[in-house]
Amino acid sequence: MRVTKRVTIADIAEKAGLSKGAVSYALNGQPGVSESTRQRVLRMALEMGWHPNSAAKALSGARAGAFGLVMARSPDTLGIEPFFMKLISGMETAMAASQTALLLQVVADHDMEIATYRRWWAERRVDGVFLIDLRRDDRRVPVLEELRLPAMVVGGPGHHGTLPGVWIDDAGVMVVVVEYLAALRHRRIARVAGVAGMLHTELRTQAFDEVSARLGLESTTVTTDYTPDQGAQATRRLLSAASPPTAIMYDNDVMAVAGVSVAHEMGVDVPGELSIMAWDDSVLCEIVHPPLTAVDRDITTYGTHVAEHLLALLDGQQVSDFENAPPRLVVRGSTARPR
Amino acid sequence: MRVTKRVTIADIAEKAGLSKGAVSYALNGQPGVSESTRQRVLRMALEMGWHPNSAAKALSGARAGAFGLVMARSPDTLGIEPFFMKLISGMETAMAASQTALLLQVVADHDMEIATYRRWWAERRVDGVFLIDLRRDDRRVPVLEELRLPAMVVGGPGHHGTLPGVWIDDAGVMVVVVEYLAALRHRRIARVAGVAGMLHTELRTQAFDEVSARLGLESTTVTTDYTPDQGAQATRRLLSAASPPTAIMYDNDVMAVAGVSVAHEMGVDVPGELSIMAWDDSVLCEIVHPPLTAVDRDITTYGTHVAEHLLALLDGQQVSDFENAPPRLVVRGSTARPR
DNA sequence: AGTCTCAACTGATCCGGTTCAGTACCTCGC
DNA sequence: GCGAGGTACTGAACCGGATCAGTTGAGACT
Numbered sequence: 001m002r003v004t005k006r007v008t009i010a011d012i013a014e015k016a017g018l019s020k021g022a023v024s025y026a027l028n029g030q031p032g033v034s035e036s037t038r039q040r041v042l043r044m045a046l047e048m049g050w051h052p053n054s055a056a057k058a059l060s061g062a063r064a065g066a067f068g069l070v071m072a073r074s075p076d077t078l079g080i081e082p083f084f085m086k087l088i089s090g091m092e093t094a095m096a097a098s099q100t101a102l103l104l105q106v107v108a109d110h111d112m113e114i115a116t117y118r119r120w121w122a123e124r125r126v127d128g129v130f131l132i133d134l135r136r137d138d139r140r141v142p143v144l145e146e147l148r149l150p151a152m153v154v155g156g157p158g159h160h161g162t163l164p165g166v167w168i169d170d171a172g173v174m175v176v177v178v179e180y181l182a183a184l185r186h187r188r189i190a191r192v193a194g195v196a197g198m199l200h201t202e203l204r205t206q207a208f209d210e211v212s213a214r215l216g217l218e219s220t221t222v223t224t225d226y227t228p229d230q231g232a233q234a235t236r237r238l239l240s241a242a243s244p245p246t247a248i249m250y251d252n253d254v255m256a257v258a259g260v261s262v263a264h265e266m267g268v269d270v271p272g273e274l275s276i277m278a279w280d281d282s283v284l285c286e287i288v289h290p291p292l293t294a295v296d297r298d299i300t301t302y303g304t305h306v307a308e309h310l311l312a313l314l315d316g317q318q319v320s321d322f323e324n325a326p327p328r329l330v331v332r333g334s335t336a337r338p339r
Numbered sequence: 340m341r342v343t344k345r346v347t348i349a350d351i352a353e354k355a356g357l358s359k360g361a362v363s364y365a366l367n368g369q370p371g372v373s374e375s376t377r378q379r380v381l382r383m384a385l386e387m388g389w390h391p392n393s394a395a396k397a398l399s400g401a402r403a404g405a406f407g408l409v410m411a412r413s414p415d416t417l418g419i420e421p422f423f424m425k426l427i428s429g430m431e432t433a434m435a436a437s438q439t440a441l442l443l444q445v446v447a448d449h450d451m452e453i454a455t456y457r458r459w460w461a462e463r464r465v466d467g468v469f470l471i472d473l474r475r476d477d478r479r480v481p482v483l484e485e486l487r488l489p490a491m492v493v494g495g496p497g498h499h500g501t502l503p504g505v506w507i508d509d510a511g512v513m514v515v516v517v518e519y520l521a522a523l524r525h526r527r528i529a530r531v532a533g534v535a536g537m538l539h540t541e542l543r544t545q546a547f548d549e550v551s552a553r554l555g556l557e558s559t560t561v562t563t564d565y566t567p568d569q570g571a572q573a574t575r576r577l578l579s580a581a582s583p584p585t586a587i588m589y590d591n592d593v594m595a596v597a598g599v600s601v602a603h604e605m606g607v608d609v610p611g612e613l614s615i616m617a618w619d620d621s622v623l624c625e626i627v628h629p630p631l632t633a634v635d636r637d638i639t640t641y642g643t644h645v646a647e648h649l650l651a652l653l654d655g656q657q658v659s660d661f662e663n664a665p666p667r668l669v670v671r672g673s674t675a676r677p678r
Numbered sequence: 679a680g681t682c683t684c685a686a687c688t689g690a691t692c693c694g695g696t697t698c699a700g701t702a703c704c705t706c707g708c
Numbered sequence: 709g710c711g712a713g714g715t716a717c718t719g720a721a722c723c724g725g726a727t728c729a730g731t732t733g734a735g736a737c738t
Contacts, residue, residue, distance in 0.1 A: 707713105
């Protein structure tokens with residue numbers, strides 16, 4: 001049916017010969033109306049094309065019907081990383097079922113991010129938020145705790161205070177990855193890491209150091225800002241050393257691709273002389289030559305879990321930390337036994 | 340100042356010894372209060388950490404304070420394309436200034452997208468929407484017209500009915516690009532296009548055909564679904580022809596990169612035997628070997644313009660169609676005079 | 679027959695803003 | 709010294725839902 005005027009419960013009430021209150025009870029599954037009346041009201045609401053005015057609903061104490069996500073990154077970095085879009089679409093899968101919208105804000109830094117949380121809270125604009133890119137001793141965590149704004153932290157474990165977190169076990173898969181490289185007889189391995197201070201970067205580095213020490217490997221870690229440019233520079237520096245590594249792991253796909261280009265430019269054969277691996281699989285890893293061995297994390301499902309947990313938190317359920325399904329190693333042509 | 344309870348205008352009114360109405364006038368720059376009172380109220384509001392409850396504001400006839408963006412694409416496709424994130428961050432630049440939030444929804448198809456518009460309209464959740472991925476004879480356009488939901492179409496010209504559109508002149512830059520290839524002495528050129536039915540795909544194809552006919556070039560267009568896989572297949576088919584093209588243009592960066600890989604795999608030298616170009620520049624184009632010549636569109640600014648126009652539309656201003664700054668050709672190592 | 683109970687519903691109030699119809703007071707002109 | 713006109717404000721209604729204290733009427737029980 002074509003609707004050209006917004007329908008309110010008052011309209012339904014008048015048409016049904018009931019009071020607004022009764023209609024409200026009927027539509028919300030509350031007791032206080034007979035089953036036959038409820039069905040009649042529901043049918044009429046559907047026919048008349050009624051949807052609750054979200055503002056009125058939010059104002060009368062219920063929920064705002066929205067979750068917030070602030071991304072404190074430069075537009076360029078965001079554009080490159082498929083991570084966020086996958087995470088977002090995973091979240092929406094869970095949120096669609098409970099009529100919750102996603103409010104997105106892109107800001108420059110954590111100060112603006114915190115200001116956004118304060119404003120959203122004061123405006124009652126969101127029922128909860130997702131915190132991403134967790135850092136060690138993250139300043140945003142105490143703010144959300146103080147505001148008592150329901151929040152799910154995408155990342156961990158650790159450094160998320162009393163806020164519940166959902167994370168992927170990077171440390172566990174790091175062990176698998178390094179053991180795999182060691183089994184291929186790599187003795188000198190390097191890691192081109194993302195931004196220092198990001199918790200997942202540090203957790204990966206820590207796991208990398210521990211497992212390579214245990215296996216008696218020579219290991220190096222270089223930190224970058226995730227851009228392919230710095231990835232390329234780091235690769236050049238690593239390959240120019242007296243005894244260069246025979247395997248390099250990159251913290252994202254674009255840096256790994258940049259690494260392949262540098263190897264090519266320096267006449268280093270991949271994977272003959274140098275094995276290359278990417279963290280986070282993507283089509284990018286498949287289309288370059290040679291295709292890249294990668295750690296594949298199911299980010300869409302990750303997003304769905306995070307959103308489900310936030311919904312549960314609002315329902316007053318006890319939400320504890322949660323570890324997502326472990327990533328898996330996808331072996332392609334860029335890793336081999338070194339010559 | 341630390342705020343732990345939400346402040347309302349009633350709180351300010353009480354503290355200032357005024358009525359709610361006077362406070363509202365003062366805060367909104369409306370006449371009806373003295374300048375000294377206005378300043379006093381503004382100062383108190385700031386001190387007390389007041390922000391208007393968005394629901395109350397929306398309910399009392401004003402705006403919802405949000406724009407909506409629906410993306411009807413698969414999560415995977417979204418993840419690859421840096422386009423959307425750049426567009427979004429550009430939009431937010433304009434929207435931040437007028438305290439407007441962005442509501443994001445990822446859906447599977449146009450039916451769900453249309454349902455989302457109807458729901459948002461009935462819920463009064465958004466003040467306006469951005470329509471992306473315009474198709475010819477787009478079904479979504481009449482729905483938005485019928486709902487009288489303010490909308491800005493990202494794309495055009497044409498096929499956006501009475502809705503105002505903002506677009507980038509792809510046809511114009513296509514002339515530049517093909518003339519450039521012709522000047523390099525390419526006589527057989529091909530185009531690996533995106534999804535058929537998308538207006539920008541068709542406009543580019545049309546311009547491509549016209550200008551290559553005018554210059555007496557042999558031209559071929561293959562349509563794909565934007566995925567690197569189909570880009571690779573199209574490239575294989577083109578290069579296997581009796582007289583293969585000496586230059587191929589791809590409608591996005593990932594397909595172009597896939598094309599380079601295929602050329603490499605088939606032993607075709609780039610740019611010696613084959614020139615490759617990408618539409619939409621990105622870091623990806625810079626990091627592959629050879630770096631790709633690309634058409635660079637300023638998408639962030641594009642997004643800012645679109646949002647500014649939607650804001651103007653809501654202000655009751657007459658908003659007409661608008662053509663964004665033309666893209667520019669960034670020449671890198673993947674294009675050359677054919678051997 | 680009277681009372682008690684409960685289901686089914688009504689009417690009013692509230693949420694936090696905006697806005698409109700008044701009202702008190704001041705100033706000005708004659 | 710009185711009305712006109714304007715400024716600075718108050719009080720109440722309103723937006724569209726949720727919710728709570730009552731009200732009504734039917735059926736059960738004594």
